[in-house]
Amino acid sequence: MDSMTMLLFGATGDLAARKLFPALFRMFLDQKLPEPFWIVAIGRRAWSQSRFRSRVEKSLLDFCQDRSADFSRLPAFLQRVEYYEMDVRQPQAYLNLHQYVRSGEGERLIGDNRLFYLSVSPDLFAGIAGNLQSSGLSQTNGWRRLMIEKPFGSDLASARDLNRKLGEVFAEEEIYRIDHYLGKPMVQSLGTLKSVNPIIHAVWNSPYIANVQITASETIGVEERSAYYDQTGAIRDMLQNHLLQLAIMTAMHVPGRMTAEEVRAEKRSVIEAMRPLGQEDVRLHVVRGQYSNGSIDGTPVCAYRDEAGVAPRSMTDTFVAARLFIDLPRWQGVPFYLRTGKRMNEKSTRIVVQCKSSEEAELPNLVVIHVSPNQGMTLRLNLHAPGMPGQLEPVEMAYVPNQKHLPESYEMLLAEAMRGDRTHFAHWEEVELAWRWVEPILAAFAENRVPLHHYPAGTNGPDAANRLLEEDGFTWWLDPEDEPLLTPVHAR
Ligand SMILES: NC(=O)C1=CN([C@@H]2O[C@H](COP(=O)(O)OP(=O)(O)OC[C@H]3O[C@@H](n4cnc5c(N)ncnc54)[C@H](OP(=O)(O)O)[C@@H]3O)[C@@H](O)[C@H]2O)C=CC1
Numbered sequence: 001m002d003s004m005t006m007l008l009f010g011a012t013g014d015l016a017a018r019k020l021f022p023a024l025f026r027m028f029l030d031q032k033l034p035e036p037f038w039i040v041a042i043g044r045r046a047w048s049q050s051r052f053r054s055r056v057e058k059s060l061l062d063f064c065q066d067r068s069a070d071f072s073r074l075p076a077f078l079q080r081v082e083y084y085e086m087d088v089r090q091p092q093a094y095l096n097l098h099q100y101v102r103s104g105e106g107e108r109l110i111g112d113n114r115l116f117y118l119s120v121s122p123d124l125f126a127g128i129a130g131n132l133q134s135s136g137l138s139q140t141n142g143w144r145r146l147m148i149e150k151p152f153g154s155d156l157a158s159a160r161d162l163n164r165k166l167g168e169v170f171a172e173e174e175i176y177r178i179d180h181y182l183g184k185p186m187v188q189s190l191g192t193l194k195s196v197n198p199i200i201h202a203v204w205n206s207p208y209i210a211n212v213q214i215t216a217s218e219t220i221g222v223e224e225r226s227a228y229y230d231q232t233g234a235i236r237d238m239l240q241n242h243l244l245q246l247a248i249m250t251a252m253h254v255p256g257r258m259t260a261e262e263v264r265a266e267k268r269s270v271i272e273a274m275r276p277l278g279q280e281d282v283r284l285h286v287v288r289g290q291y292s293n294g295s296i297d298g299t300p301v302c303a304y305r306d307e308a309g310v311a312p313r314s315m316t317d318t319f320v321a322a323r324l325f326i327d328l329p330r331w332q333g334v335p336f337y338l339r340t341g342k343r344m345n346e347k348s349t350r351i352v353v354q355c356k357s358s359e360e361a362e363l364p365n366l367v368v369i370h371v372s373p374n375q376g377m378t379l380r381l382n383l384h385a386p387g388m389p390g391q392l393e394p395v396e397m398a399y400v401p402n403q404k405h406l407p408e409s410y411e412m413l414l415a416e417a418m419r420g421d422r423t424h425f426a427h428w429e430e431v432e433l434a435w436r437w438v439e440p441i442l443a444a445f446a447e448n449r450v451p452l453h454h455y456p457a458g459t460n461g462p463d464a465a466n467r468l469l470e471e472d473g474f475t476w477w478l479d480p481e482d483e484p485l486l487t488p489v490h491a492r
């Protein structure tokens with residue numbers, strides 16, 4: 001891999017502490033970082049080098065998931081991290097930064113390759129890009145890449161505006177828009193699962209599939225992010241990006257070669273075929289919810305409207321469920337149900353593909369992809385109980401990865417960006433088409449044309465989300481972790 005400088009904007013922030021430094025440390029231990037390699041960690045606080053490094057050290061101890069990580073190598077890792085204090089809104093500061101980076105690259109014999117990572121508030125994205133250009137920092141003799149955090153805009157117009165501004169500095173091939181769900185290992189395995197297994201490949205289409213259910217449920221509430229979340233809601237925070245990406249990855253045809261360009265073309269054909277929602281459709285196909293008080297694991301928790309920083313009459317959606325159709329011949333008539341919510345009864349992201357039932361077997365075959373926190377796959381089949389011909393019994397075959405350390409999505413994505421592989425990053429076309437698809441929902445929510453259902457914290461979300469499936473004769477499947485998956489939700 002090419003030697004490079006990584007300029008991390010927002011190095012003192014929450015994401016850097018919880019995800020980025022742990023991922024970088026893990027990559028360092030696994031020798032997945034280039035040599036030589038240097039991180040310029042940019043923050044606004046007047047912190048000394050040692051104070052910053054202690055903070056990184058603490059965050060690694062707190063958040064490095066792999067407790068068996070070799071922490072004796074921490075000092076060697078920290079040697080590669082230099083704190084740099086600046087206010088990113090000051091154009092002059094970039095000239096100084098440029099000088100600092102050039103001289104550091106010279107000392108470390110680093111080629112002219114720069115990875116800019118924007119882990120700051122989205123209202124700073126465009127300004128930073130502009131300043132990188134005017135200061136000369138983004139002009140390199142090697143390559144330059146921009147990794148950019150979510151959210152990419154808050155609606156279609158703002159996303160287009162941001163993209164235009166970034167496009168004045170970086171070419172599309174240089175922009176790596178992060179959707180960390182695309183970095184989750186089981187999501188990245190979907191292509192292989194579908195393409196190299198005839199048993200899956202053959203049935204992955206409408207004659208065999210009854211419906212697809214994608215759930216991303218969380219037990220946490222808004223935590224410290226109410227200012228952001230109250231303006232955003234589940235629809236923008238999760239559905240427009242992560243859930244639609246999961247639906248696309250499930251539905252897309254796997255190209256012969258998994259190059260970024262071919263994957264992009266296949267993804268585009270799926271998202272273009274997502275049936276648009278008309279004004280009236282939103283009420284029929286979308287459920288909006290917000291948590292009221294309840295309890296999570298036996299601990300009482302307050303209602304969303306009582307969270308610090310949330311407007312007392314907030315109409316923000318903390319839960320959203322949607323039914324969508326993909327008008328491609330292979331998905332004709334197959335509903336995709338998506339749902340996501342805060343303060344639900346479990347932390348689980350999973351994709352359940354329900355096959356059509358045969359005449360003999362009442363319970364359908366299921367393919368379940370456990371995305372996180374559990375990773376793996378379950379396949380449910382029907383067999384005759386041994387020695388009891390005529391009596392069908394559902395059986396489950398489960399795959400649980402047997403690895404000491406399962407890579408975190410940020411590890412996967414950082415490694416890919418460092419290699420220059422954009423396969424698992426969101427192309428602008430996808431982002432734009434996803435915003436276009438959710439626009440009618442945003443409008444309906446803003447105009448309160450869709451009821452806001454309150455659901456007690458610690459539950460599966462509002463009943464209306466169950467009805468969405470019941471209308472079609474289906475029901476949400478539970479996670480087999482808690483109970484056998486054989487139990488449809490209404491039978492609990
Ligand atoms: N936190 C999370 O779980 C997730 C975050 N994201 C995205 O990641 C990005 C970062 O989020 P998060 O880490 O939570 O945000 P934080 O508010 O925790 O951190 C913001 C960072 O930006 C820096 N910053 C702010 N203003 C300036 C400035 N004028 N000049 C220099 N630095 C500045 C802060 O520096 P300082 O503290 O020194 O002032 C800090 O390092 C956002 O785009 C967010 O949407 C995406 C998914 C999840």
Ligand SMILES: O=C1O[C@H](COP(=O)(O)O)[C@@H](O)[C@H](O)[C@H]1O
Binds near residue numbers: 218237
């Ligand atoms: O992007 C986001 O994702 C997290 C959930 O991510 P996960 O990897 O823990 O499933 C969510 O909590 C957050 O609100 C959202 O911004």
